Amino acid sequence: MQSFFDDESQLAPARVEVEHLDNGGFILRSPEPLGPYARCVGEWLEKWAKETPDAIYFAERDGDGWRELTYAQVRDIVGRLGQGLLDMGLSSAQPLVVLSSNDLNHAMLTLAAMHVGVPIGTVSVAYSKGRKDYTKLTAILKSFNPGAIFVSHGEDYAPSLLSVKPSCPIIVGQDPEAIPGSIHIDQLYNSKETPAVMEAFYALTGESHARYLLTSGSTGEPKVVVNTHKMLCSNQQMIAQCWRFLDNRKLRVLDWLPWSHTFGANHNFNMVLRNGGSFYIDDGLPMPGRIERTIENIKYVRPTMFFNVPRGYDVLLPYIEKDPELAEALFADLDALFYAAAALPQNTWDRIHKVASTVRDTPLFFTSEWGATETTPVLTNVHFRIDKPGNLGLPVPGIEIKFIPSGDKLEMRVKGPSVFTEYLNDPELAARSFDSDGFYMIGDAGYLLDEAHPEKGIVFNGRVTEDFKLTTGTWVSVGTLRPALVSALAPYVSDCVICGHDRSEIGVLAFPTPALRELAGPEGETMHADELAQVPAVRQALLKGMKRHYAENKASSRHARRLLLLNSAPNIEIGEITDKGYINQRMAISYRADDVKRLFAEPLDPAVILITEETGE
Incomplete structure (x- = not known):
């Protein structure tokens, strides 16, 4: 099969500027200026609902088939849900918090909240399911100060919510009777959009809060990162200028990565919307007993981009190698295969390329990026061919990366319009996260693959603080x-x-x-x-x-x-x-x-x- 792009014209050239510093460090930046980007996330939805109203936007499994919604249908739903949220009194000061995993209701509420200026905060289900102690969940909800909480299934989340006893309304997708006093989501779906929705939409600025996400806690207790519309929109523009094919073909994505994590939420969720693509929610997981569902889904969706963590590829690979139909469904229409960070083993890389070559006439574009919740998330992007994993790529347009000596490593610090400026309700912590030049101290180390040819990319060298x-x-x-x-x-x-x-x-x-x-x-x-x-x-x-x-x-x-x-x-x-x-x-x-x-x-x-x-x- 022929790839959508059979040359490098759909990828930005590998170029970088280097500014040397007096302390032995240096700054890397892209020579390409950052182009214009949307005012807010909802502008993307308004655009595609008008230009491609009948194109499939979101879909989830419905028994043996799929429930698919077009851009026009999603925009109608967003108007009604947005009105419902406004009628409940939610605002920029009282966000909507989601405790459950990915599903269509979750997606629609996310889009609706951001459309009318209500920040959306998705919390990992690990804090609210399968636990005996909900102390952390209590602390998290206190920090969010939610105007409402959404859960997909009342029975699944009743133990945590009845224990925590939040004072705000609880919206439930199914089984509302399990949580006394809760609101069934159908009440919001039945709302009628009024001019208040678009008034709230036009009032949004780039500095308006869009998402609240918890960090992974690799340097201590999780922190609530404020992601503004400017951060989210500028970051997608940065990515599109590196992967030019995003502007030239509609994405078709199948994804399981949780929306409580910046990879699944800000990267994948927003990428599909920014580029007018189709997002199919994968109800499988890379684990025994769940991977089979992912395999079914791949064969139906035939993605043009596929995202996963290294562990996911390790679980999926044996099935791809043994099932030619699955290999053809995954690789034949694929523009890019994506893995996160530098942890992918070389053996896995080699096996993936080998099986992809059996169904493709052109080499597989296997790519990666580097970033963080605080950077929404992309800082570097691999937009050139690499022959092994571990390369973080080059700074995306608009981002500067400063390398400074730190022991026997080079600490990386970053600056740009997609980098955060605040942790929710903790300005002192945010202020301590930046150096005197305004660079965010992300805590990672890296070095140039080839100092004589910096355009060959950056290699990840671990956390400065984990040694x-x-x-x-x-x-x-x-x-x-x-x-x-x-x-x-x-x-x-x-x-x-x-x-x-x-x-x-x-x-x-x-x-x-x-x-x-x-x-x-x-x-x-x-x-x-x-x-x-x-x-x-x-x-x-x-x-x-x-x-x-x-x-x-x-x-x-x-x-x-x-x-x-x-x-x-x-x-x-x-x-x-x-x-x-x-x-x-x-x-x-x-x-x-x-x-x-x-x-x-x-x-x-x-x-x-x-x-x-x-x-x-």
């Missing part, structure tokens, strides 16, 4: 060690958590791939991680990778002696995957504290794989 010391006083560079270990353990480990603070040696908590479970035979798919680690073939495969890495990195700070397999995938909902797409070391170590104890326990836990210099195990 730690062993009891020997030796510093461990997590950003360097983690991808090296993942590569050495490929294709059997998708990612890992580096442990060892105030210990004498480094240990690793590893996320196994389906390929590792296959080594255990038919029973491997359902085995607990502890059982899996004691299967001889599995143990030998992991030991071989660890020994190979150890042989090349014998310094105590550059290799791991212990490894424990984890039984569950990284949890994006609780922030175990950061807004930049890689493992949140702080959150993972806290969330998996019992596994860390087992990793270093004496006597040795039977599931822990240990290497020594003398014996090899």
Whole structure:
């Protein structure tokens, strides 16, 4: 099959300007000026509802089929829901807070709220489902001061809401009787739009609050980031100037990434709307028992862009390799395949390209970006061909990246119109987040792939704050060690958590791939991680990778002696995957504290794989 673009004309050229600083650092920026962008998110909806009213905009599964809404239908719904929110008294001072996951009601309420100047705050379901303690949820809701709360299913969220007892109205999609006094969403759908909706719409400015999102908490407690309309709209313009094909073909996207996370919300959700595309909500997940639904959905949607985290590709790959129909459905019409950050193993990259080549006449454009919740989110974009993962690309138009020496690393700081200026109700914290030159101190480190040719891109080098010391006083560079270990353990480990603070040696908590479970035979798919680690073939495969890495990195700070397999995938909902797409070391170590104890326990836990210099195990 022929790709939409068979040359580089649909991608911006790889160019960058470098300004050298007196302290040995430098600033990178795009030589291309940022073009004009929309005043507010709702301008995109108004545009497409007029220009392509019959085009499919949003869709979700409805039994064996799909419920599809056109741009004209969505605009009508947004007018009615927007009126309903205004009638309830919601305003810029009292946002709409959503506690449930992605669905069509959630999408319509999001668009309606932003259309009439009501900020939308989506909170990870991890805070409100499957918990016994709702202390954090209580604190989060207090910080938001919601005018109303929406949940998709009353029965699912009744335990948390009846415990927290919010004073604002609760809107429910289904089962409203489970929460006494709640409002069924049909009451809002039955509202009649009045001139008040467009009056509120025209009153919006670029500085109006659009979204409130919690950070992943990689540097402490989650913070509420204020995303303005200017931030959201300028960022989509930045992306479009790098990926020029966005202006030349309608997107067709299938996506599961949660709207409580900047990747799913600000990047994917807004990209489809800005470019007049079609968004199909994927009710599958990259995990056993749910991936099958994603496979069905891919075959129906045949996406033109596909987004995922590295773990998602690891789970999906075996199915793509074995099912030609699925491979054809995923890759044949694809303009770009996207992964987040630098954690994708080389083996996964190679396997994806291999299977894509069986159904494509032109090379797959496999791409990535770097950013954060505070930057809505994109700062850098890969808009040129790369031959391996790990490249963050180049600054998008309008963004400046300052590199300053920090120990043996270069700390990256950023500035531009899509960078935040405030945390909700915490101006002092926001002020401390910027240096004297107005650059946001994002906390990440990076370096140029080729100093003589900066246009080749930036390489991620970990968090400045996530490195730690062993009891020997030796510093461990997590950003360097983690991808090296993942590569050495490929294709059997998708990612890992580096442990060892105030210990004498480094240990690793590893996320196994389906390929590792296959080594255990038919029973491997359902085995607990502890059982899996004691299967001889599995143990030998992991030991071989660890020994190979150890042989090349014998310094105590550059290799791991212990490894424990984890039984569950990284949890994006609780922030175990950061807004930049890689493992949140702080959150993972806290969330998996019992596994860390087992990793270093004496006597040795039977599931822990240990290497020594003398014996090899």
